Amino acid sequence: MAINNEYVKGLDREFVFHSWSTQGVLNPLVIAGGEGCNVWDFDGKRYLDFSSQLVNTNLGHQHPAVIKAIQEQAATLTTVAPATANLARGEAAKRIIEQAPAGFKKVFFTNGGADANENAMRMARLFTGRDKVLSAYRSYHGNTGSAIVATGDPRRVPNEYARGHVHFFTPYLYRSEFSAQTEAEETERALRHLRRVIESEGSASIAAILLESLPGTAGILMPSAAYMQGVRELATEFGIMLILDEVMSGFGRTGKWFALEHYNVVPDLITFAKGVNSGYVPVGGVVISEQISNYFDTHFFPGGLTYSGHPLAMASIVASIDAMRKEGVVENALEIGSKVLGPRLRELQQRHAVVGDVRGAGVFWALELVSDAQTRAPLAADKMQAIKAKLLERGLLPFVVENRIHVVPPCVVSAAEVETGIAILDEVLGSVVG
Structure with a gap:
């Protein structure tokens, strides 16, 4: 029997009951393996993990x-x-x-x-x-x-x-x-x-x-x-x-x-x-x-x-x-946050009016997205879903909550991986909300 995304997703939908969900509308992402700051599915698609799953893989995958x-x-x-x-x-x-x-x-x-x-x-x-x-x-x-x-x-x-x-x-x-x-x-x-x-x-x-x-x-x-x-x-x-x-x-x-x-x-x-x-x-x-x-x-x-x-x-x-x-993992998180991740996220805020607020420390950041910078009205749910879908399509695994993108890669993330992730965020924000 071939093990592929379709087979694994079928098993999940037939037998697994998920948390915080209405079961009948689920379409879960399939993950087959991981290493460092990356994961991949059974069909070979790779994702840069900017979610750390549920903000827990501080050492990355498979240390x-x-x-x-x-x-x-x-x-x-x-x-x-x-x-x-x-x-x-x-x-x-x-x-x-x-x-x-x-x-x-x-x-x-x-x-x-x-x-x-x-x-x-x-x-x-x-x-x-x-x-x-x-x-x-x-x-x-x-x-x-x-x-x-x-x-x-x-x-x-x-x-x-x-x-x-x-x-x-x-x-x-x-x-x-x-x-x-x-x-x-x-x-x-x-x-x-x-x-x-x-x-x-x-x-x-x-x-x-x-x-x-x-x-x-x-x-x-x-x-x-x-x-x-x-x-x-x-x-x-x-x-x-x-x-x-x-x-x-x-x-x-x-x-x-x-x-x-x-x-x-x-x-x-x-x-x-x-x-x-x-x-x-x-x-x-x-x-x-x-x-x-x-x-x-x-x-x-x-x-x-x-x-x-x-x-x-x-x-x-x-x-x-x-x-x-x-x-030096803790030191890496501090340096990446202060010298690379934080500054790049603030640059996104300058380029995209949809980014209302940027806040965080280390590798623990959030972009709060708004439909109007003056009223600070949260970006609508359909737009957030479109952003999430586009990020996944481009190979970035995000942590999306309400009108926010939590940017939370593993503490071992490199400057180059941060630059890759930020470039994807930049592109997607521009393509979805202009």
């Missing part, structure tokens, strides 16, 4: 050191109960703590980012004895019980079964909720708004503030350092735990090991997944501050997962962090 580590671990011990001590698990946790800010002590491993956020919220509630969790309207924290309700975007609405969640607005100067004209005004008014939400909800009832260090799915929204420091101060003032979600922004994506390093802010809990091992094996986790870790030395933690600290995932983390250190 040989990580593949080798998974293979060697599989030959030694494929699985083990989480209650045991395991070499790979200990080494993975040690490396994560080494990259975390000072004051963090232990790592609780999960299966992905959503259950990392679930368990971080659980820890904060247990530690404080409080119930409520505050999070942003423009956010995404995962699709499990509490994580999806903590999520602010509209996907939470049909899933609102968890209790104790309150949302607030965070800074977004391009579409300010606070009638701000400057970043300083936006920061000051957003912090005042958050203080009023805390006071109105009753500060003694709030266990945690959960924020993405740099909101990803919501649009790669760049908060100021002053805002993040102000949130930290509010949390400290009211005895609230600060959880920073680094699931998408961590492990090199913004040109730092953790995006929180841009703000000089230290939270109480950090959640991670995706980039810690480029998604080669499902894994996530919570990095726990010494204060909270010490609390659970004498208090029972009522949570666990069968695959917490799974050996294959742990081996992939060890190899990934070692490779990132050895190969």
Whole structure:
């Protein structure tokens, strides 16, 4: 039997149920293999991956050191109960703590980012004895019980079964909720708004503030350092735990090991997944501050997962962090972002009126497309679909959300690959919207 795109797509459409989809209208892209920043289908068409799949392949596709580590671990011990001590698990946790800010002590491993956020919220509630969790309207924290309700975007609405969640607005100067004209005004008014939400909800009832260090799915929204420091101060003032979600922004994506390093802010809990091992094996986790870790030395933690600290995932983390250190991957993301990707995207903004805003850091950028530069009306959905289709036709795999193109190649992307991708974006924007 010949394996080709038609056969694989047929299998998918007959047997696979997809997430976030109306099943009957799907036409999924077929991917057969990948290497570095490129993927290809069974018919030989190649794509430059400017999506990093779901913004997770920070090391690119099929990094040989990580593949080798998974293979060697599989030959030694494929699985083990989480209650045991395991070499790979200990080494993975040690490396994560080494990259975390000072004051963090232990790592609780999960299966992905959503259950990392679930368990971080659980820890904060247990530690404080409080119930409520505050999070942003423009956010995404995962699709499990509490994580999806903590999520602010509209996907939470049909899933609102968890209790104790309150949302607030965070800074977004391009579409300010606070009638701000400057970043300083936006920061000051957003912090005042958050203080009023805390006071109105009753500060003694709030266990945690959960924020993405740099909101990803919501649009790669760049908060100021002053805002993040102000949130930290509010949390400290009211005895609230600060959880920073680094699931998408961590492990090199913004040109730092953790995006929180841009703000000089230290939270109480950090959640991670995706980039810690480029998604080669499902894994996530919570990095726990010494204060909270010490609390659970004498208090029972009522949570666990069968695959917490799974050996294959742990081996992939060890190899990934070692490779990132050895190969200067985080430094590459910072340099590419500051010297090539960011400047080229801003040049696109100058050439195309449809590009209303450009924002990002490292290899974590967004183009916000508008139909009118003055009113900032979002570009219509049919135009966005036409742009996406044309990008794929030209061999660029994009990450398109609403009226935005998220430009998020692997952290190992080269300057030449960036130039290739930008040239395709330039051509397609010109051909579709003029």
